[in-house]
Amino acid sequence: MKRPICSKATLGRLPLYLTYLRTAEIGETVSASHISKSLSLGEVLVRKDLNAVCGNGKPKIGYHTDALLKKLESILGEHHTLPAVIVGAGKLGSALLGFEGFDAYGLKIIAAFDSRIEQRDSAVYPMEQFTHFCMMQDVHIGIITVPVNSAQEICDLMVRSGITAIWNFAPCVLQVPKSVIVQQENLALSLAHLTLSVRGATINQEE
Amino acid sequence: MKRPICSKATLGRLPLYLTYLRTAEIGETVSASHISKSLSLGEVLVRKDLNAVCGNGKPKIGYHTDALLKKLESILGEHHTLPAVIVGAGKLGSALLGFEGFDAYGLKIIAAFDSRIEQRDSAVYPMEQFTHFCMMQDVHIGIITVPVNSAQEICDLMVRSGITAIWNFAPCVLQVPKSVIVQQENLALSLAHLTLSVRGATINQEE
Structure with missing residues (x-):
């Protein structure tokens, strides 16, 4: 499995550059310094971003x-x-299913699956249809929002169904073949990191 | 506002170290190499983590x-x-409210607020009570899960109510005083970064 071509931070800025290139009046060539001034972003940052996606620009051009x-x-x-x-159409799964913002990155969550379908929601399907659906729709990206005790089982099902990238919200380490990548999402950790400064914990570092 | 004392990755491993120190039979002193072997983590990693939280250990001790x-x-x-x-008790807000896993980091989401309270949920309060609640309960951490068009207004209310750390799920840049820190959460970006390899985009980097 290839490594991502750029960092998450760089990726987050790419929609800005795309919109800029489409809307501003630009000639045949454009420089990092021009883009950085127009978008009020640091020039070093823009240079690094563009280098990651398109290699080095030509000097002075x-x-x-x-x-x-x-x-x-x-x-x-x-x-x-x-x-x-998505597998797991509880609150979090339903929230992700209805989330806008994936568009900007060329992604679309097209269905959720659950073992219990409580209400008539046209985008939530029974688990039995999972493998067939993924094969027919050529889906390779799966999101796990089930409780921790069924996460590995769902992960195995995903792998058998042709999923190669898994975004896991269950708080456990998933076992997958080497060809499959898993990204563990720990929302609690994100909040904890943010609040370290509120806690006012200090360190013994000499600096 | 102080910077966080350690990276998110380091913070994520601290509960492991804590559990280990509490459950293993350890003498008066313990070395990074001992911990690294016991937990099957890289020694350089453990050394870096412990250095961040507790300074340098003593050589050979x-x-x-x-x-x-x-x-x-x-x-x-x-x-x-x-x-x-939390402000915004929709699907995402409710999911976070019910999330387990904050405990490990000494955090507890004690209430959600919404302008519309649809069902009798004892942990969801009307917006009018927000400021009073935060003052009385000494709350300094706020989570924004409202739609983007009301996010800045809620942010302003939070700042007026004594919140100093804001976790923002609305896709917009919030304006806050310097004493307040904001962490922007972009779930779409997390998924997009994971799926870059599925997309098979390549780069022109020479390496």
Whole structure:
């Protein structure tokens, strides 16, 4: 499995660059310093971002606007939206299913699956249909929002169904083949890190 | 506002160290290499983590077990749970309200607030009570899960109510005084970063 081509922070700024290149009046070439001034972003940062997606620009010229545009569109999936599915249609799963914002990254959560379907929700399907659905819709991205005690079982099902990238919200380490990547999401940890300064804990570092 | 004393990754491993120090039979001192072997973690990693929370250990001796324990307990809020509140009791807000896992970091989401209270949920309060509740309960951590068009208004209310750390799930940049820290959560970006490899985008990097 390839490593991501850029950091999460860089990826987060790519929609800005794409919108800028599309809306501003730019010639055949564009430089990192020009983009950095227009977007009020640090020049070093912009240079690093563009380098990650499109290699080094030419000295004193910069990038060919068209080439940069195409690269950004390709990474952000402008012409090729990737489908994803959720297993676990509880509160969190339903929240993600209804979330706007995936569009900007060429992603679409097209269905959720659950062993209990409590209400008539057209986007929530019974578990029995999972494998067939993934195969038919060519889905390779799965999101796990089930309780921890069934997470590994769901993970195994996903792998058998052709899922190669799993976003896991259950607080456990999943066992997967090497060809599958798992990203563990720990929301509690995100909040804890934010609140360290509120706690006012100090360190013994000499600096 | 102080910077966090350690990285999110380090913070994520601290509960492991705490549990280990409490359950294993350890003498008055303990070394990073001993902990690393016991937990099957890289020694460099453990050394870096412990250095961040408790400074350098003594050569060939390591850390005083008691001091290390106390430091971990203090950072993880073992004896001092911090309360947090949510504004926006929709699907995501409700999911966070019911989330287990904050305990390990000494955090507790004690209430959610919403302008519309649809069902009789004892942990969801009307917005009018927000400021009074925060003052009375000494709450300094706020979570925003409202739609983007009301996020800044809620943020302003939080600041006026004594909140100093805000975890923002609305996709917008919040304006706050310098004394307040904001962490922007972009769930779409997390998924997008994970799926870059599925997209198979490549880069022009020479390496």
